[in-house]
Amino acid sequence: MTNSARKILVVDDDGLVRENVVLFCERLGFDVTSCATVASAMGHASTGEFGVVLADCFLPDGNGIKILEEMSLSHPDMSIVMMTGFPSIEAVIRSLRLGAVDYVIKPFNLYELKTILERAAQKHTYALSAREALRLAETAGSGANGPITQDVDKRRSQIAETEFASSGVRY
């Protein structure tokens, strides 16, 4: 995995939850940064150094989904996991449409969280690989239907297949 895949931003205004999640993520080998507000999270996440963001939905200065909304546009390779103790069907559907890689409902068990975060990190790595393959094809100056682009499409498909096969999780 690339370094960014092991860099995680944890966003939660509940100090106890945040501290526990930070400790747990560190035990998983993540390089962890944490904060408690949307504004602070935006500041950290916009640097682009994080592969994974775990964000609570209800934060003192706004809805955590705003982080997902903005980062899915500016940093589409970032894997964003939403979490909340007060889930609603509307919020889950909105998260799905914005590209959240998962949605965790509190209280959660740590085994579940481990699986979710490892899968999120893996997805970030695959996204970077696909982007790099595309960049190489574009650098080679091939046309949209050229052999290199076709090869990239094939590799993207292979990456998608590998991603599923290696997730090893059935919910």
Add this chain to the structure above:
Amino acid sequence: MPSLLVVDDELLIRDLLYDFFTGQGWTIAVAENSDKAISIMENKPIDMVLTDIKMPGMDGLELAAWVREHYPTTPVVIVTGYPSVESAVSAIRSKVTDYITKPFNINQLYKTLEANMPGRKETGKQK
């Protein structure tokens, strides 16, 4: 011509969607359960799957997971009359493209499917 597989155990829904999307020039296949849907996918090219959740046998979320495993680039859109947080979270984890609740506005549904149809210049999000 886009090809859509509609999976729903309600005949009225299947007929409604078949008539509407055929009228838009799409190629439509219909299945009343997941087993039949899998059989269709194994025998003809399908660009996108639109599936109900609650059906006899394998449900729509299990079908979505099967499609993700065997046809990872084929988008799956869930449509359900019984939305729940649990099934919507499962939908995220199965990497479905969208989760739509019944009753739906068919023109809105058309726009959603068209926007996410593979090969379009501006497709929806890639998960």
